[in-house]
Amino acid sequence: MQQVIKYFNGELLQCTIGIVISIASIGASLFFLFKIKTDFYKGMAYVFILISGLLLIICIGVVLRTSQDVERVSGFVQHESIKIRTLEIPRMNTVMQNFKIIKIVEACLIIIGLCLLLLSPSGTLWKGIGLGLLIQAATMLTFDIVAANRGKVYLESLHKITYSETRQ
Numbered sequence: 465m466q467q468v469i470k471y472f473n474g475e476l477l478q479c480t481i482g483i484v485i486s487i488a489s490i491g492a493s494l495f496f497l498f499k500i501k502t503d504f505y506k507g508m509a510y511v512f513i514l515i516s517g518l519l520l521i522i523c524i525g526v527v528l529r530t531s532q533d534v535e536r537v538s539g540f541v542q543h544e545s546i547k548i549r550t551l552e553i554p555r556m557n558t559v560m561q562n563f564k565i566i567k568i569v570e571a572c573l574i575i576i577g578l579c580l581l582l583l584s585p586s587g588t589l590w591k592g593i594g595l596g597l598l599i600q601a602a603t604m605l606t607f608d609i610v611a612a613n614r615g616k617v618y619l620e621s622l623h624k625i626t627y628s629e630t631r632q
Contacts, residue, residue, distance in 0.1 A: 467621035468537045474614045476530045479523035482607060486520035489600070507592020508599075515600040519607075541625060549626045556619045563612040570608065573601035 493512035496505035540547040580594025 465538060465541050467618060468541060469534060471614060471618035471621075472530050472534045472537075475526055475533075475611070478607065478611060478614075479526040479530075482519050482523035483527065485603065486516040486523065489516035490520070502587065503589040504587045504592040504595075507589040507594075508596035509592075511593055511596030511600055515596075515604065519604065545625065548622055553619065553622050553626070556615060556622065560612065560615055560619060563608055563615065567605060567608055567612070570601045570605040573597050574605065577601060 489512045493509035493516070496509035496512075537548075537552055540552060574597070577594045577597030577599075580590050581598055582594075584591035584594060
């Protein structure tokens with residue numbers, strides 16, 4: 465039961481941090497667009513708005529549903545342990561597979577951002593897009609590595625719960 469609460473509290477904390485980072489990034493992009501106004505900073509701003517907006521939506525969704533998730537899975541652990549095996553473990557397996565795909569996409573975005581940053585002429589929109597992609601994709605990849613590691617520990621704990629249930 466403790467691992468369930470620990471997992472979802474970790475999600476809640478990480479997404480709260482994600483919300484703060486997203487709002488700060490969107491604020492920075494608005495500053496770039498309306499105050500600095502150079503092509504380079506506009507390029508960064510476009511990427512910051514797009515990726516930070518996506519992160520913000522995801523994080524708000526996680527924060528809003530975390531208490532329900534804790535209640536649902538805690539109920540499984542206490543009263544319906546079969547649902548851990550039939551519902552929660554398959555859900556987490558899907559989440560873990562999605563993390564693999566997402567991390568590959570983020571690594572590709574980092575490479576694209578680095579190429580744009582290094583190969584574009586100084587001060588251009590494309591160079592700004594490159595730096596924006598590099599910063600945002602690296603941030604997202606870091607977040608997803610942490611989340612995937614937490615998910616792996618949680619999934620292992622779910623397997624232990626179901627194993628101990630079948631041994632009894």
